[in-house]
Amino acid sequence: MSSPTDITPERIVETGRLIRPHIRHTPVMRADLGDFGLQPRSIDFKLEFLQHSGSFKARGAFANLLTRPVPDAGVVAASGGNHGAAVAYAAMRLGVPATIFVPDVTAAAKADRIRSYGANLVVSGSRYADALAASEQFTAEHKAMPVHAFDQPETLLGQGTLGLEIETDLPDITTLLVAVGGGGLIGGIAAWFRGRVRIVAVEPEGSPTLHRALSAGRPVDAPAEGIAADSLAPRRVGELMFPFARDYVAQSVLVSDDDIRAAQSALWERLRIVAEPGGAAAFAALLAQKYVAGPHERVAVLLCGANTGAVQF
Incomplete structure (x- = not known):
């Protein structure tokens, strides 16, 4: 059974060396x-x-495929996209079969990329949890290797x-905003x-999974709604990540769908950056002043995904 003690800075460095060529x-x-x-x-x-496949997720994907034995049936994953x-x-890239389960809320741009x-x-189904259940049935029937989107040590x-x-x-940064x-x-x-x-953790108001978990002291179910539901709306946060969030996340901030849309538009208009809703959520907290940095903070914002269609802001 894996535990948070498996996820150490030393192992992160080792994983970085392993996936660096990819x-x-x-x-x-x-x-x-x-x-x-x-x-x-x-x-x-x-x-x-700007990462391969249009989001940070390539890091966890390669970490899984390069450190775990992949059966002939290949890999299976459930995903919002x-x-x-x-x-x-x-x-x-590694020459193995892949079967990907997604809910019907998955953006067409993401489905096309897959x-x-x-x-x-x-x-399969209307939410990530439905796709996950279908992927688990496929895994059992075909003996494929499951790659969990977030609750897996390698991820x-x-x-x-x-x-x-x-x-x-x-x-030199002092503060990092992360969706x-x-x-x-x-x-x-x-x-x-x-x-x-x-x-600083940033989530949509319609899917406050970590926000509720931090309030409850453990992962609990939360709504899964809103403009970023295909990337920021699982039913609950992972068990493996929660101790790190509990101990090291300083603040949890919620933003509205309108805040996210405004952030997408501002990134495009001012910087010519195209970000999907989930990718713009962290910046939305600053733009909407849901997070106001202190005078001595040096702030960084992680723009984590851009799998969206044509720019229509």
């Missing part, structure tokens, strides 16, 4: 909040949406390499930093 070291961009109509101050954006695209991409990597795409280790990379690129769905991303990043920076 992923991109994504760039950072400095901007001024004054350009967005806020009090002028410099912030840094980590442009992880980004994880499925990442697993499909990693499987294509298919483009040669995976077998199966639409957290892979996402933790993004924390390592952010610290390498931006060693949360199932918690694999923020859990891996928190496992890397372990309190060295202030980590």
